Amino acid sequence: MLIIRNYEPKDLEEIIRLFKKTIFEINIADYDLAQVEAWSKVDKLSFNDNLLATKSRIVVNQDEIVGFGNIDDRGYIDLFYISADYQRQGVGQQLLKDLEKSSQALVFSVNSSITAKAFFEKMGYQELKQNLVYLRGQEFINYTLLKKAK
Template sequence: MKESIRVRRFREGDEAALSEIFHSAVHRIALVDYTRRQIEAWAPRTLDALAWRDAMRTLAPFVALRGEQPVGYADLQGNGYIDHFFVSGHHPRQGIGGLLMARLEAEAKRRHLQAMCADVSRTAEPFFARYGFEVVERRSRSLRGVELANAYMRKLLRSETAV
């Protein structure tokens, strides 16, 4: 029997595990939609550990765990922007993304946000669409001199007080 998955807030010390999740998600899952050159630009084998640590502490994501092992993470910024949303490439299609999305939406409603939005990879676009996000604009982003196509997606949230 598989261990259940739970979601908790980020804790200092999670940074290395989240780096591995990010890397495996890009290299194992996004590879179907991007070239090897694009994948390497997006998630190079070596990332600046201090910069990554600082970024994760700033983002303060929610972390999905199977037992005590982090298997995914996602953040929600104060303006409703989702900067990172990644599930380990070793644990795809196991409901982890759905649990993280439910947690983000609950948090957005708790904060009385009107919408959530994200710059979403080609790979993640169908997932976000399943959760009610719509493409606002198709974009391209340059990372380390390499262009990567993505989409800016947004989901309007219903107000609990609306009739």
């Protein structure tokens, strides 16, 4: 049974493993090896600080973290990752709905990877623009998507 709960600092190591594994197993379909290597590098302190400073939710299945995401006070979704083994099973939909419900924002926004864009569009987000971003010497395409709160 899936449980969605708040992030706790004790979750950090497992979340980072999930983050890296998802990038290398899923996002590699849309980005090259140099890009996923740059993307997957993590500063643990900054990562933890980001999760603590935002509404961060964890999806757990029998003591295993299978997804996580966060949303800030303005409705911006910064991190949103579901384990490869749990994708296309409704886990992401549950987590996204949970994050949206937890926010008082009038509009939700996300800078989505190429890989996740179709998921967010299915969830009612609309593309505002395509972006070219740089991270650790690598160039990435992502998309800014918006959704009005109900």
